[in-house]
Structure formats: C-alpha cells, structure tokens
Amino acid sequence: MVTSPSAPTLSSSVSGTGNPLVASYSLTAPDQSQVKIQFGLTTDYGLETWLVPAPSGGGTVTILVAGMLQSSTYHMRAVVQLANSITIFDVDQTFQTGAIPADIPMPKFQVTASDTPPCAGVELVNLNPNNPVVTDLQGDIIWYYFNATDQAHKCHPMPLKPLTNGNMLVSCTNRYDGAKTPYCVLREVDLASKTVSGPNGPRELLMEDLNQRLENIKTPFGRTVQVNYYSHDVLPLSNGHVILLCQEFVNVNVGGTEILVWGDALVDLDDSYNPVWVWSAFDVLDINRHPFEWSPGAYDWTHCNAVQYTPDGNLLLSVRNQSWVLKLDYANGSGSGKILWTLGFEGDFAWNNLDTATWFFAQHDPFILETSDNSITQLALVDNGNYRAGTYPTPYSRGLILNIDETKMTAEISWQYPVSPNFFSFWGGNVNRLLNQNIEICMSDPIPCGSQQKSAPSFAVEVTVDQQEIWRMNTTPSNVYRSNRIPSLYPGVQW
Missing domain, CATH: 2.120.10 (Neuraminidase)
Structure with missing residues (x-):
C-alpha cells in the first residue's frame, strides 16, 4: 500500500455535537474512497472509527467520533483510502470534550x-x-x-x-x-x-x-x-x-x-x-x-x-x-x-x-x-x-x-x-x-x-x-x- 504523509487538498472540519463526549468530523472525500478517523490523547492516536465510503462521485463524509473521556483534549485525523490503494492523511485536528452535564444522573x-x-x-x-x-x-x-x-x-x-x-x-x-x-x-x-x-x-x-x-x-x-x-x-x-x-x-x-x-x-x-x-x-x-x-x-x-x-x-x-x-x-x-x-x-x-x-x-x-x-x-x-x-x-x-x-x-x-x-x-x-x-x-x-x-x-x-x-x-x-x-x-x- 502506498501512503502519503499529508494531503493539503483535503477540506475538513471538526465540531461538537449534542453529546459533549462526541465530535463530528467532516471532510470532502474523492469518489470510490473510504474514510476513517484516528483519535487519541496524543498524536500517536491509538483508537480509530470504522471505514465509511464516500458518496458516489465523491463528496462530504461525516463521521461521529466517540469513545473519549470527558473534559479532555483529543487529537484526531482522517485517513482516506483511495481506490488506487494510496492512503492519505488529513492534518492533525484537536477537539476538547466537555463535561457530562450535572443534571444527567451518572453512576x-x-x-x-x-x-x-x-x-x-x-x-x-x-x-x-x-x-x-x-x-x-x-x-x-x-x-x-x-x-x-x-x-x-x-x-x-x-x-x-x-x-x-x-x-x-x-x-x-x-x-x-x-x-x-x-x-x-x-x-x-x-x-x-x-x-x-x-x-x-x-x-x-x-x-x-x-x-x-x-x-x-x-x-x-x-x-x-x-x-x-x-x-x-x-x-x-x-x-x-x-x-x-x-x-x-x-x-x-x-x-x-x-x-x-x-x-x-x-x-x-x-x-x-x-x-x-x-x-x-x-x-x-x-x-x-x-x-x-x-x-x-x-x-x-x-x-x-x-x-x-x-x-x-x-x-x-x-x-x-x-x-x-x-x-x-x-x-x-x-x-x-x-x-x-x-x-x-x-x-x-x-x-x-x-x-x-x-x-x-x-x-x-x-x-x-x-x-x-x-x-x-x-x-x-x-x-x-x-x-x-x-x-x-x-x-x-x-x-x-x-x-x-x-x-x-x-x-x-x-x-x-x-x-x-x-x-x-x-x-x-x-x-x-x-x-x-x-x-x-x-x-x-x-x-x-x-x-x-x-x-x-x-x-x-x-x-x-x-x-x-x-x-x-x-x-x-x-x-x-x-x-x-x-x-x-x-x-x-x-x-
């Protein structure tokens, strides 16, 4: 498999969701590609989501990133697997998780x-x-x-x-x-x-x-x-x-x-x-x-x-x-x-x-x-x-x-x-x-x-x-x- 260490042509963003422990990662992916997100407390990442296919003809892929501790800063990046077996990486992004709301009972x-x-x-x-x-x-x-x-x-x-x-x-x-x-x-x-x-x-x-x-x-x-x-x-x-x-x-x-x-x-x-x-x-x-x-x-x-x-x-x-x-x-x-x-x-x-x-x-x-x-x-x-x-x-x-x-x-x-x-x-x-x-x-x-x-x-x-x-x-x-x-x-x- 051929890899590329960077992909300046990728357009991506990370935002919060209604759940403070879940991020929404969006990027534009080429036709016939697949996307997953690597994430972790450092740039070693360590965790990843599943692979999501790009829409027909290429377009926006949005993946919910879950599995993070509350009130913590996470690093994450998209990994794009192209149809020609080349893998490209998005730039490192950071996301700050929130605290679980006090009015939601937690054990x-x-x-x-x-x-x-x-x-x-x-x-x-x-x-x-x-x-x-x-x-x-x-x-x-x-x-x-x-x-x-x-x-x-x-x-x-x-x-x-x-x-x-x-x-x-x-x-x-x-x-x-x-x-x-x-x-x-x-x-x-x-x-x-x-x-x-x-x-x-x-x-x-x-x-x-x-x-x-x-x-x-x-x-x-x-x-x-x-x-x-x-x-x-x-x-x-x-x-x-x-x-x-x-x-x-x-x-x-x-x-x-x-x-x-x-x-x-x-x-x-x-x-x-x-x-x-x-x-x-x-x-x-x-x-x-x-x-x-x-x-x-x-x-x-x-x-x-x-x-x-x-x-x-x-x-x-x-x-x-x-x-x-x-x-x-x-x-x-x-x-x-x-x-x-x-x-x-x-x-x-x-x-x-x-x-x-x-x-x-x-x-x-x-x-x-x-x-x-x-x-x-x-x-x-x-x-x-x-x-x-x-x-x-x-x-x-x-x-x-x-x-x-x-x-x-x-x-x-x-x-x-x-x-x-x-x-x-x-x-x-x-x-x-x-x-x-x-x-x-x-x-x-x-x-x-x-x-x-x-x-x-x-x-x-x-x-x-x-x-x-x-x-x-x-x-x-x-x-x-x-x-x-x-x-x-x-x-x-x-x-």
Whole structure:
C-alpha cells in the first residue's frame, strides 16, 4: 500500500455535537474512497472509527467520533483510502470534550484487576433506571445515551443495543421509574443520541402508534394484542426486522374470579416498524401455573426478560416468573407461535439425574453460546434462584453455562460461578463468553447472605474457566441491568 504523509487538498472540519463526549468530523472525500478517523490523547492516536465510503462521485463524509473521556483534549485525523490503494492523511485536528452535564444522573465505577490483562474492548452498561453508558476497562465513562424527552417521562432504555450500521437501538420504558403515565418508544439513534431519519421519517415508534397498527393484525391464535408497556428486551434481526418484547395486561378468569394479569407479547416489526407477526403468552401458557410473584394487585404471570434468535429460524424466550426458557415456532415470521419446548424445572428436558433444586429459577438473559447445525448445544444465563424448588433454607444465585441436547432432550450444568450458596442477586444480570475464552458475569442486585443482609454494588466480573477473577467493575448507586464487553463503539473495529 502506498501512503502519503499529508494531503493539503483535503477540506475538513471538526465540531461538537449534542453529546459533549462526541465530535463530528467532516471532510470532502474523492469518489470510490473510504474514510476513517484516528483519535487519541496524543498524536500517536491509538483508537480509530470504522471505514465509511464516500458518496458516489465523491463528496462530504461525516463521521461521529466517540469513545473519549470527558473534559479532555483529543487529537484526531482522517485517513482516506483511495481506490488506487494510496492512503492519505488529513492534518492533525484537536477537539476538547466537555463535561457530562450535572443534571444527567451518572453512576460511579470502581475497577479492580489482576496482573492478567482482561479481554480487550469496552464495557456497555445498561442501567435500571438511568441512561446506559460505555466505559473503558478502567471504569471511566467514554460514551452515554441521553434524550431529553425520555428523561421528562422518567423513561430509560431497557436495553440499548449496537446495530451493524453503526447506530444504536433503544427500547425505552418508564415501567419501573415511578411515572404515573406510561411512556414507551423504540428508537434508532446515532452516536450523538440523535434519532436517525429514514425514508419514512424518524426511526422511532411510540407505543400508542404501535397499538394503532396492532389493531389490524392478529396472533396465529386469532387474538388482538394491545401493549401496555415495552418491556425488557429488543432483538434486531439480520433482515432489518426487530423483535420487540412488550407487556400486555389482560383480564382473565382464574378460579371463577376475573383478575388483571400481567403477561408478555412479542411483536415482529419490519424495517418500517410495522408489525407483521405477533405472539402472546396468553395463547400458549397455562394461566393456572404461576410459581412466582402472583399476588393481589400484582399478578405478574410471565415477566419475560430476553429474546434470542435460534439457528433454525425460531425464537428463544426467557420467562422469568415461570422459571422457563421457551423455544417458540417463529419460522422466520411465518410460524404458528406454538411452544416447541420448555427448558427448566417441570419442563420438557431431563435434568441429567441431578437434584431438581439445581435447575435455574427466575432466570435472566439466556444467551446462545454454541450451536451445531441448526441446534443449540450450549446456553448461558443468570440463575437468580428466586423461589428455588427444594429444601435450601435461602435462595442463591450464580452464572450458569448449560449443555443441552435438543434431540435427546437432556440438559446439564457445564460451568457455574460463584459456586458458593451464600450469594444471592434478586434480579437482573447476564453471562457471556469473551473473545479470550474467559467468562463475564453481571449481577444486578447482589446480597452477600450473612448477618447484615445489605445489598452490595452491582458488578461485572471477568473470570477464567477455572474460576480465577481477573477483572471486576462495581457500580454505585445505580443497578446494572446488563453489562457486556463489546469490541468498540464501531462495527468490526477492535479497541
């Protein structure tokens, strides 16, 4: 590759955005070229964005530069890769980041680490409540999401997820923020938290607009769904569709008495956010099975908290208050909605002759780790342990990795952490395997069981397969819903 140390013909500028940690870098790029931005605290730079193609015929390329510390001076320059394989560099530019506004609530992070380096990347922290942030591995905030309308409605993302186009997808709800009036919105935003525009206008969907569109579509069982809140997860699919998890409140006759039951629904939205397939727990689950959180005024029947796409085109749904993970017949949008299997206590899988109390209970965020052909072979989740069946005097929580066999319908524990029964986290959390093969576990509301019974800070911890802790980040005062190590803020870029 041929390089040129300078490019005086490049016309560029750097300006601020609505987010004080994000810069906007614009330059005129030649036809068929690609542009990325290098940036850092010195002219050694060290970090970079992804490559963005110039418009047809050449023209202005604008890249949002994110991943910077607050109140710091950064150096940055554009790198232009021409069609003839020559690379040219813009002159060095400087940008002064601002301070995070004092009226935006931010948690504090405390990191402890061993001499062994943790897995590279940054930490995406979804909070409950409050806005999601991204930190470096020293616990310093380098990016955050903020929307003034959300804050006015006491609404926060639950969760925020990176998209392959470089934007972020947020499913905002005020279900758990003490607001008197429901407010929910699905929104695609750029790195400056600005709502993205598409051919049909802003890429957002308010709950009241979704409910109008849902009047014209029925579940495979003939019901019409009306959403009361957006709920605990959103799943972007590779075809541009989005699976939105929602809560649905329905009056149901139970034992001769009509009560208002809190259930869940899934809505498949096309790339214009129009519903094209709808599923409801009220169609397929037994209303008389309610092992957890079933009491007058709060008949929280399902409390689903995660949805995943399976390799055979179906959906995996975590139903916390049933202590089940369901595989649903989605069939890439043409499925019957029926339950293909249930994984968990009193479900369809044999538990390899283990004590039934060692099943997971009231779980969070089942995540597919390994597959073979079109079958799931390994699954990670947080076993919160609420209402654990058996004779244990207190509940306990752990991160679990399960080996499962969808043909033989068997499941067994492959790995767990911590192994002590003297640890409990009432809700939240997630487990994942990192690129270095270590395991990251987030616990949202931990209580070290003992004489004081006081809540400890939420934490994310990176451990080796043999249980050696090499990195931990404690969070106060907010609770962490999920914490995920991601390569960087840009698709395909590893920091």
